[in-house]
Amino acid sequence: MLSIKNLKASINGKQILKGINLEVKAGEVHAIMGPNGSGKSTLASVLAGREIYEINSGEVLFEGKNLLQMQPEERARLGIFLGFQYPIEIPGVSMVNFMKTAVNEKRKYFNLPLLSSSDFLKLMREKKELVEIDSQLTNRSVNEGFSGGEKKKNEIFQMAMLEPKLSILDETDSGLDIDALRIVANGVNKLKTPETATIVITHYQRLLDYIVPDIIHVLYNGQIVKTAGKELALELEEKGYDWIKKEFAN
Amino acid sequence: MNNESDLNIVTKNIISDYTNNEKEIFSNSPDFINKIRQQSFSSFKNIGFPTTKNENYKYTNIEKSFFGNYKKEFKYEPLSIDVHEVFSCDIPELKNYILLVNGWFYDKNKILNKSENGVIIGSLIEAAKQYPELVKKYLAKSINPSTDTLALLTSAFLQDGLFVYVPDNVTVSEPIQLINLIVANEDIMVNPYNLIIAGKNSSVDIVVCDHSLNPNAFLLNSTSEIYASENSKIQFYRQQNAHDQSVQLSNNFINQKENSFVNSVNITLHGGTVRNNLMVNLNGKGACNNSYALWLADEHQHIDSNTFIKHSAEECQSYQLYKGIMDNKSTGIFSGKILVEKNAQKTSAFQSNKNLLLTNEAKALSKPQLEIYADDVKCSHGSATGQLDEDSMFYLRSRGISKKESCQLLMQAFADEVTSKILIEPLRNEINELVEKRLRGELSRCNKCKVNCC
Numbered sequence A: 001m002l003s004i005k006n007l008k009a010s011i012n013g014k015q016i017l018k019g020i021n022l023e024v025k026a027g028e029v030h031a032i033m034g035p036n037g038s039g040k041s042t043l044a045s046v047l048a049g050r051e052i053y054e055i056n057s058g059e060v061l062f063e064g065k066n067l068l069q070m071q072p073e074e075r076a077r078l079g080i081f082l083g084f085q086y087p088i089e090i091p092g093v094s095m096v097n098f099m100k101t102a103v104n105e106k107r108k109y110f111n112l113p114l115l116s117s118s119d120f121l122k123l124m125r126e127k128k129e130l131v132e133i134d135s136q137l138t139n140r141s142v143n144e145g146f147s148g149g150e151k152k153k154n155e156i157f158q159m160a161m162l163e164p165k166l167s168i169l170d171e172t173d174s175g176l177d178i179d180a181l182r183i184v185a186n187g188v189n190k191l192k193t194p195e196t197a198t199i200v201i202t203h204y205q206r207l208l209d210y211i212v213p214d215i216i217h218v219l220y221n222g223q224i225v226k227t228a229g230k231e232l233a234l235e236l237e238e239k240g241y242d243w244i245k246k247e248f249a250n
Numbered sequence B: 001m002n003n004e005s006d007l008n009i010v011t012k013n014i015i016s017d018y019t020n021n022e023k024e025i026f027s028n029s030p031d032f033i034n035k036i037r038q039q040s041f042s043s044f045k046n047i048g049f050p051t052t053k054n055e056n057y058k059y060t061n062i063e064k065s066f067f068g069n070y071k072k073e074f075k076y077e078p079l080s081i082d083v084h085e086v087f088s089c090d091i092p093e094l095k096n097y098i099l100l101v102n103g104w105f106y107d108k109n110k111i112l113n114k115s116e117n118g119v120i121i122g123s124l125i126e127a128a129k130q131y132p133e134l135v136k137k138y139l140a141k142s143i144n145p146s147t148d149t150l151a152l153l154t155s156a157f158l159q160d161g162l163f164v165y166v167p168d169n170v171t172v173s174e175p176i177q178l179i180n181l182i183v184a185n186e187d188i189m190v191n192p193y194n195l196i197i198a199g200k201n202s203s204v205d206i207v208v209c210d211h212s213l214n215p216n217a218f219l220l221n222s223t224s225e226i227y228a229s230e231n232s233k234i235q236f237y238r239q240q241n242a243h244d245q246s247v248q249l250s251n252n253f254i255n256q257k258e259n260s261f262v263n264s265v266n267i268t269l270h271g272g273t274v275r276n277n278l279m280v281n282l283n284g285k286g287a288c289n290n291s292y293a294l295w296l297a298d299e300h301q302h303i304d305s306n307t308f309i310k311h312s313a314e315e316c317q318s319y320q321l322y323k324g325i326m327d328n329k330s331t332g333i334f335s336g337k338i339l340v341e342k343n344a345q346k347t348s349a350f351q352s353n354k355n356l357l358l359t360n361e362a363k364a365l366s367k368p369q370l371e372i373y374a375d376d377v378k379c380s381h382g383s384a385t386g387q388l389d390e391d392s393m394f395y396l397r398s399r400g401i402s403k404k405e406s407c408q409l410l411m412q413a414f415a416d417e418v419t420s421k422i423l424i425e426p427l428r429n430e431i432n433e434l435v436e437k438r439l440r441g442e443l444s445r446c447n448k449c450k451v452n453c454c
Helices: A040-048 A072-078 A095-109 A117-131 A148-162 A178-191 A205-210 A231-239 A242-248 B004-020 B022-027 B031-047 B124-130 B132-138 B149-157 B390-397 B403-419 B425-439
Strands: A002-011 A014-024 A029-033 A054-062 A080-083 A090-094 A166-170 A197-201 A215-220 A223-228 B098-101 B112-114 B120-123 B162-166 B176-182 B188-190 B193-198 B203-212 B218-228 B233-241 B246-256 B261-270 B273-282 B288-297 B302-311 B317-326 B331-340 B348-357 B363-372 B378-386
Touching: A002 A040, A014 A040, A014 A054, A014 A223, A029 A040, A029 A231, A040 A054, A040 A072, A040 A080, A040 A166, A040 A197, A072 A080, A072 A095, A072 B390, A080 A148, A090 A095, A090 B390, A090 B403, A095 A117, A095 A148, A095 B403, A117 A148, A117 A178, A148 A178, A166 A178, A178 A205, A205 A231, A215 A231, A215 A242, A223 A231, A223 A242, B004 B022, B004 B031, B004 B149, B022 B031, B031 B124, B031 B132, B031 B149, B112 B124, B120 B124, B124 B132, B124 B162, B124 B193, B132 B193, B149 B218, B149 B246, B149 B273, B162 B176, B162 B203, B176 B188, B176 B218, B193 B203, B193 B233, B203 B218, B203 B246, B218 B233, B218 B261, B233 B246, B233 B425, B246 B261, B246 B288, B261 B273, B261 B403, B261 B425, B273 B288, B288 B302, B288 B331, B288 B403, B288 B425, B302 B317, B302 B348, B317 B331, B317 B363, B317 B403, B331 B348, B331 B378, B348 B363, B348 B403, B363 B378, B390 B403, B403 B425
Parallel strands: A029 A197, A029 A215, A080 A166, A166 A197, B098 B176, B162 B193, B176 B203, B188 B218, B193 B218, B203 B233, B218 B246, B233 B261, B246 B273, B261 B288, B273 B302, B288 B317, B302 B331, B317 B348, B331 B363, B348 B378
Antiparallel strands: A002 A014, A002 A054, A215 A223, B112 B120, B120 B162
């Protein structure tokens, strides 16, 4: 589904990604872990199409298409979803209008008939139940005044609405209490199908108890330095990152 | 037309228009109004137009905006068409509007009605004839003869306008709507004057819409005087929606007594040159004024908002939010002053101007000012000019929304902070729709007019 080859990216002349290689197949859950500042969020942003990053070299294919040449909106319509670490508050744009526009822009792109207001509201109700989001939240402006947990639940709700093929969840667990974490993880698990894939970026083993990865990668200093099965998370939890840092210091 | 002698001609023409047509101008109005005309005219002759050296007119050469071959009607000239056949307001809830066509009162059957509860609504000139004492007590009392040039001109050439009187303890449940319509096949200058008086404990909502039915140039110089008595509540909404050839000048005087509350929202959807003056005088303890404005400008449009909020009594509150979206090579200007007099202790006054620039050539000029003579006050002001927020843009686009549509959503959200202050729901919905169309670059005509113009 996703194939990243030797991806290098920088911001303001500072090299962040120094040659990433990653293959993700449909049905898989990948976790990317790593110490602060290793480039995890940059990788997520670059895949979603954030323009502040400069791509220096490499290739990213999504279902065989060259992702790096696409606008962020086109990537989203083709099935890439980024769950933001810090979801943006947009006062004055209602959740309903936001989601309706997003769903219909995607339908337009695939030459599908636009959803009527009643069909849209029905879809919204279904997805709200699925991800257990408080129905009041969708009556408000996008993330405005939402608590940290509400914002993250809202990300999963948007994911449910947009039905992406590849979801990249950037530290979705940060700032969540244990109940919210469970709700968020349940949402992700319910949305999982053999045709979709998930990349979970996290610092902690905790989330991986709920969203069980098939493969864990450790990103350090702009490169994936270790790839292993889910047992790697436990090892990292116990030993920290120092042993990896030491191993790759040179 | 840029040189000084041309501009002198503008002033000279106005002076000769008045003196040569005095008899006609005076013919249909009572003596006390004509006396006010004379006083206003003589003050205008004394002070003339403010130049750009005047801080309040630094960015708008107001005299230049009067340049042009404008026809002036000194008495009512009947139209060849029935305006009701070509114009109707799109808001069903506001069907019972009062029409002022080219500055003259249009519906003779609505010329002045006094309802059982004492509310008087209709023509200002007619009110001056039937209730001279009432009109005399208020008319032109807010105009400062040494500074308010534009209002002096409206008062000198005063054609007609909306008169509203709400007696003490009366709540007017339906909004009162005035539509200033320009219907002319030649360039025209129009001077309407509105007078709104709200008694103690009364409540009234006023909606003023400025429109044109033709693509011809026009100059609309309107003045509104609003008097809010003790504990009264007034909502005052104005919508300006014309075309690039229009000059729309408005002078709004709001006088507030003890514990009165006035909420005013001005929406400039489209105009060539627009200058809106707001003068608020809070002269009773505990009065509260909220003033909001939104302007949308593109091409070479020039929109200038000037506010002066005077806190003359203690414990008053004022809040101003002025927002502009400027595209292409347009210019938006905000200049606002809050004056807190020495005795106006425990004042709270806030002022904010936010501008959104869509191109590098669009301009926003902002001059917030505070002048405080009391020592126990809470005052602040601020101004922010920028482009659409990058993080918000990316967030929307990352959900599959195109760049263009994301811009549209964010611009509407920017506008929403002002339009949400319109408390009449059908009006708010209509305005939001017009704002959306305007920002999409579609025509935002708000009437199903059959005359094809702009």
